[in-house]
Amino acid sequence: MTNNTMIELQQVSKLYEQTAAVDAIDLTINKGEFCVLVGTSGCGKSTTLRMINRLIPHSAGKILIEDQEINSFNEQTLRRRIGYAIQNTGLFPHWSVERNIGTVPRLLKWPEKRIQERVVELLELLNLPYSDFAHKYPSELSGGQAQRVGVARALAGDPDILLMDEPFGALDPITRESLQNELLRIQQQIHKTIVFVTHDMDEALKLANHIVVMDQGKIIQQASPYELLLNPATAFVSQLLGGEDRGLKQAGLMKVGEHMFAAKSSNINNMVFNSLGFDISATEQLASVKTHDSLRFALSVMLWHQCDMLKVEEEQQLVGYISLQQIMQARPHG
Amino acid sequence: MGNQQSIARFWGVPLFWLFCLVIATFSFPYFEELFRQVAPNQRQVIYTRDSFFALLLNHLSLVGIAAIISILLGVSSAIFVTRSYGKDFLPLVSQIASMGQTFPPIAVLALSVPLLGFGALPTILALSLYGLLPIVRNTLAGIQGVDSAVIESARGMGMSSFQVLRQVELPLASTVILSGIRTSVTINIATAAIGSTIGASTLGDPVISGLVNGNTAYVIQGAILIGLLALSTDSLLDRLQNRLSTRR
Numbered sequence: 001m002t003n004n005t006m007i008e009l010q011q012v013s014k015l016y017e018q019t020a021a022v023d024a025i026d027l028t029i030n031k032g033e034f035c036v037l038v039g040t041s042g043c044g045k046s047t048t049l050r051m052i053n054r055l056i057p058h059s060a061g062k063i064l065i066e067d068q069e070i071n072s073f074n075e076q077t078l079r080r081r082i083g084y085a086i087q088n089t090g091l092f093p094h095w096s097v098e099r100n101i102g103t104v105p106r107l108l109k110w111p112e113k114r115i116q117e118r119v120v121e122l123l124e125l126l127n128l129p130y131s132d133f134a135h136k137y138p139s140e141l142s143g144g145q146a147q148r149v150g151v152a153r154a155l156a157g158d159p160d161i162l163l164m165d166e167p168f169g170a171l172d173p174i175t176r177e178s179l180q181n182e183l184l185r186i187q188q189q190i191h192k193t194i195v196f197v198t199h200d201m202d203e204a205l206k207l208a209n210h211i212v213v214m215d216q217g218k219i220i221q222q223a224s225p226y227e228l229l230l231n232p233a234t235a236f237v238s239q240l241l242g243g244e245d246r247g248l249k250q251a252g253l254m255k256v257g258e259h260m261f262a263a264k265s266s267n268i269n270n271m272v273f274n275s276l277g278f279d280i281s282a283t284e285q286l287a288s289v290k291t292h293d294s295l296r297f298a299l300s301v302m303l304w305h306q307c308d309m310l311k312v313e314e315e316q317q318l319v320g321y322i323s324l325q326q327i328m329q330a331r332p333h334g
Numbered sequence: 335m336g337n338q339q340s341i342a343r344f345w346g347v348p349l350f351w352l353f354c355l356v357i358a359t360f361s362f363p364y365f366e367e368l369f370r371q372v373a374p375n376q377r378q379v380i381y382t383r384d385s386f387f388a389l390l391l392n393h394l395s396l397v398g399i400a401a402i403i404s405i406l407l408g409v410s411s412a413i414f415v416t417r418s419y420g421k422d423f424l425p426l427v428s429q430i431a432s433m434g435q436t437f438p439p440i441a442v443l444a445l446s447v448p449l450l451g452f453g454a455l456p457t458i459l460a461l462s463l464y465g466l467l468p469i470v471r472n473t474l475a476g477i478q479g480v481d482s483a484v485i486e487s488a489r490g491m492g493m494s495s496f497q498v499l500r501q502v503e504l505p506l507a508s509t510v511i512l513s514g515i516r517t518s519v520t521i522n523i524a525t526a527a528i529g530s531t532i533g534a535s536t537l538g539d540p541v542i543s544g545l546v547n548g549n550t551a552y553v554i555q556g557a558i559l560i561g562l563l564a565l566s567t568d569s570l571l572d573r574l575q576n577r578l579s580t581r582r
């Protein structure tokens with residue numbers, strides 16, 4: 001245990017009757033980490049998450065938050081310090097969006113003015129214009145908007161920890177993806193410690209910097225997304241990773257910008273192109289990708305255009321090239 | 335201005351019935367000739383033992399007191415059995431609540447006489463017991479109908495059990511609870527009339543007395559007032575319920 005640790009579970013179990021929903025797990029989550037619990041339905045992810053904010057009392061072991069046992073806190077005080085967002089949003093249907101978001105600040109007895117400022121700030125953070133949304137009721141929101149409000153509400157009390165239980169599970173793929181991107185963007189700004197539950201390995205790979213694979217109440221493997229893809233500990237983990245699709249998933253984690261060769265003077269370009277056996281006069285017509293696109297995306301563009309070389313551009317400016325060969329040889333930096 | 339108009343339209347129906355009720359309460363003496371057609375053999379055709387207004391007030395207070403008792407008792411017992419510490423009693427209470435509806439009110443009335451004698455008291459007891467059931471049933475349904483995800487997030491954000499009840503469960507159940515109260519009160523306005531048979535003074539007095547003496551005019555006068563009172567109260571509560579569910 002270092003002072004960088006935010007949440008620590010030591011031999012934590014949850015028993016229902018005689019069966020263990022969670023079975024003696026050890027888990028350390030560092031400050032600012034995006035930790036994703038992943039596994040098939042019923043493996044104990046939600047139970048683990050809810051034990052952290054004491055919605056479910058644990059039957060054995062210790063759960064520590066910043067070195068303090070969670071049972072040493074008052075239950076309500078603990079929960080007001082921990083953001084909580086769930087799949088069905090759980091928004092209060094009889095309260096406006098503004099009032100919903102203000103729930104925890106109001107419980108914390110912030111002055112009204114500060115609560116209102118906080119609501120404005122959060123709606124802005126989640127790309128929901130205040131004038132359009134503050135006075136709406138949950139029934140007037142789309143699924144994606146409701147979930148944004150759910151996330152804003154979880155962040156309202158400015159908690160250090162954010163617990164999220166399949167928050168995007170009920171959304172259509174496009175909305176889900178845009179919310180995932182926003183969550184990543186927000187996390188870059190706020191650096192919370194996030195514990196996120198999903199059964200979707202792609203979502204886990206995309207969001208996490210610490211993936212915890214669970215099965216039947218136990219932790220099977222925990223690692224960074226790259227490490228997990230490179231060295232799945234068991235057949236179960238590689239099956240979760242999608243078997244043969246692993247290559248594509250790995251390519252999905254690597255950015256074009258990290259593996260392209262940068263465009264330098266045209267002489268050097270010439271040399272490189274020649275060594276690759278590529279006709280320099282054809283570069284004008286090349287399809288383009290961006291540095292932040294994944295290698296998986298670049299590969300797809302190549303397949304679509306039936307070519308093995310792409311331009312890399314940022315804001316209409318050429319910044320480099322990426323070839324099929326580079327994609328094939330790319331290895332994650334870890 | 336437009337607002338005033340819509341308020342008038344919103345409350346129009348209950349106001350209409352209330353207006354009819356007030357007119358009827360004071361105007362029966364002016365229709366003596368009409369009532370004589372109904373009961374040609376009677377010397378007296380307008381009920382005068384008590385003023386209709388006094389009977390109306392008495393009737394209303396019996397129903398009102400009973401309603402307060404059954405609301406307090408009904409809502410709190412439904413709350414109790416939906417808490418973690420009271421859930422053992424849930425099957426019992428919900429069984430009684432659904433069974434009690436099949437029990438005829440006159441039987442409840444008859445059973446309370448041996449306990450409390452004749453008069454207003456046994457009537458209030460019978461009415462409160464009878465009115466309890468729809469309230470318990472609806473409060474249970476209302477609280478149990480609240481989305482479990484909503485409760486979970488309320489708890490997860492750090493509301494105490496009382497805050498969850500007060501800020502989430504009760505407001506979300508309120509329309510259903512109010513509809514139970516409406517049923518309870520409306521039934522009891524009719525049931526209270528039977529209280530006249532055990533010596534309470536209600537709008538049932540002219541009806542009973544008319545039945546005993548074969549004076550149809552008395553029966554009609556009592557019946558009209560009871561009917562109008564039930565209509566006014568029911569439509570008033572209907573509007574209140576509507577208000578609550580659209581205001582959100």
Ligand SMILES: Nc1ncnc2c1ncn2[C@@H]1O[C@H](COP(=O)(O)OP(=O)(O)O)[C@@H](O)[C@H]1O
Pocket residue numbers: 016021039040041042043044045046047048
């Ligand atoms: N209240 C409960 N009583 C008995 N068993 C439960 C209860 N809640 C969950 N379980 C069991 O615990 C296991 C883990 O559940 P959960 O943590 O919700 O799984 P997940 O979120 O990974 O889908 C499941 O097998 C489930 O059936």
Ligand SMILES: [Mg+2]
Pocket residue numbers: 045046047
């Ligand atoms: Mg779950």
